[in-house]
Amino acid sequence: MDGKPVFQASEASIPDSCPSVGNEDVQPKATRTQRFLGLFWDTFEGDVEERSSYVMLGYFIKYLDQQNYSNAYVSGMREDLHLYGNERNLLVTYFNIGIILGTVPSQLIQLKYVRPSLWIPSCELAWSILVMAMAGAKNPQTLYALRFFVGLLESCSFPGYSALLGSWYGPTQLAKRVALFEQSSAIASMFSGYLQAALYEGMNGKGGLRGWQWLFIFDAIISIPIAVWGYFAIPDQPNDTRAFWLRKKDREYAIQRQAKMGRAPVRHLTLRKLRQVFTGWHLWAFIFPYLMVAQAGQGFNFFNLWLKAEGYSTVQVNTIPTAGSAISLVASLVFGTIADRTGRRRDTSIVVCVIVIVANILLSVWNIPKAALLFAFFLSFVSAAAQPIVIAWGQEVTQGNGELRQLLVATGNIFTYTFSAWVPLLIFPTYDAPNYKYGYQILILFGGLSIIGIWLFGYLAKREIC
Template identity: 50%
Template sequence: MKADLKLFGQERNLFNTLFNMGYLSGSIPNQFVINRIRPSYWIPLCELIWGVLTMVIASAKNARMIYGIRFLTGFFESSAFPSFQVLLGSWYCPEELAKRVALFEMSSSMASMFSSYLMAGLYATMNGTGGLAAWRWMFIFDGVITLPIAVLGFFCIPDFPTTTRALWLKPWEREYGIRRMAAIGRAPQQRLTLDRVRAIFLRPTIYLSAIPYTGNYFASYTGYFNLWLSSLPNLSVEQVNLIPTAGNGLAVIAAYVWPAISDRTGSRWPFAIVGSVFGIIGGILLSIWHLPFGVLLFANLIPSAGASQPLIITWITESFQDNTELRSMIIAFGNVISYTMSAWLPLLLYPTQDAPHYKYGYQFSILFYGLHIIAVLLFRYHIRWYHRKNNLVLNELGLPVVLAAADVESLDEETEKKEKVSAHVHEV
């Protein structure tokens, strides 16, 4: 692609920058949309649009054409991730949720693996077929895969328990979904208005929640793995595409193991910082740089052994289950921060002309991973403050449930609180 389009300077990074700008432009507006339009309508429609746009990239003659397409692709793709997280949090209980969010994360890692295998296969068998380079066929195949899955989304996405009309759910199953959420105190969706959004952003909760959610995202350096491999003279194009799939495979395993342990133990925060610890180890090794190939390979792969994001999303869902709109805004705002940082930070820390050995990138990643650990610990204490401030106490499952202020004031001892909440949950 670089040779065909005669890319130079920062143009490769700018493809990602324009995508990120589109993504952050659409993240919060899309939460208003799914609050008024069924997710089963809006998300598949957006996917159809970005699938078509992806195929159009195959016809690009220069970098400028790709800039506009990438912005629009990012805008429409921003509907998916926050919306799916809110949907998952509206259907699953604590002992199930982390594993389901992790499955969503695993699908991303598996898709990256499949993409690398597909690219290697296209380069080996279709490069030049029909007068098109293999990278152009890649975008065409991406669209061919995307479009039928988007159509399937109109029928498969269940919306929320209180609004679902999914044909594959029986009436009693829909009612069961509503009762399950009521039993654990998870509030149903309410109408999202500008006043409610303003109130959310005038309070510290959304900011203290979004920081641990985003920290690992812009600390990551695994996106430059391929550039290091490309600089090695003894590796073929197929090997450059295939070797990084080891990291995707590791991410798939980690995305199951850590959430499963977290669900079993009922604890979130210790496992949410594992990825940052691994990222610091890898960052230190890459900062040293002049090390054997195997050590640098290990350093690029080890951050994939954490699973911070699905655990933090689960933690946010459980902690603020009294407010569905707050949860959706935290995830959307977190994505805005992530993609805002990604729009300019790589240009500064990982300039293309310095690849594969960057002057400051890995050192700053170590700093960001360390700040992420601090942010997780601060978030843990903020949750406790939020529960006290909003008259939330823990039910027998360890989840916050709303009680009237008068009821809370009358509870003098922790044992009395637990009895009150247990009775309240049983009544619901």
């Protein structure tokens, strides 16, 4: 756009057998020990300044405040507010509607009007207050309204942080960092489970509030100071950063590295650029696999309902799924590191999709030994490893267009949350829990489509480059 190529790839972004296009190595030389440690985490090979990031904390509170309803639901909220119909899924639907309506406008605001370092923390503060207000809800209608506005405000977070990561990190670094960023959600899920278990045992009934009400209050108390720190910690883009903690040489290094990688900075957004973004093949070829891997991997969301139906205690229902969150964290880092080191985004993400399909096959059969069903639920957590690879791949494929990179995940999120607004209502109705008639079979279909989408994205990228 504006005379610059839409597609400008690095070696790591070239699918499999495509010939090299030559990309200057911008990493400092490393010792043998640093290279060995770099197999596990690449900043041992580079500058210390690259190790810190606020985005993990930001996404941690985002997911903590997004998913706490699930822990609250199995810890007394269902009984206290008489949520015996499809209300649990409707809580997801109203949240998703807020995300859908807010995602692209929020990203356009960050592109054109307000810096991410001002916009994102302001949204975080506002939704934290609304999360605290959920503790006072007396009926599902109040929860629906609050969840909608929390979703509307949270729409800035995931695409905003993904775009920032894509602006600061290179091809051999990005997938594992997106994985670590995304797996802040797994850490948040684990933390929420343990927190709810502790509050249920220690705070239930204190101050006239139930344990699930205290969960919303404590989540807000955790989120507010992190949001305030965001005003100072978020660095914006390398070419316009005002972060006080970045030295002059750090800023110069970041800009030089962007230029050497061929990664175009974000420029002034115009209607012409916006039209080109939404009419080009890159955006839509990215959205299809991005959407499908997200839909195929949602089976673990219903794990706690099965545990409750099996008669596990409230504490166990909140804590057992945290082992799955640990699995998703490890899987994401392992597969992300493999994708970074080998450059084989396509093959690595397809392997993850196959694992998820196996998990969904076991869950769709259902009438298998309890241990096998438990294994299938835990295996489904591996699905979290696919999306970070797809995001990193998309950022690399579109690195010659800053505006497209900014809108890539934001637009993908609209489709993901649109599907999530109605798919669970249709295939995972709460009244069928925990044994759903068609749910996991449909997830197998999504898994197959995700493999097709990944292959297609790789084919189109390879055809343009080779």
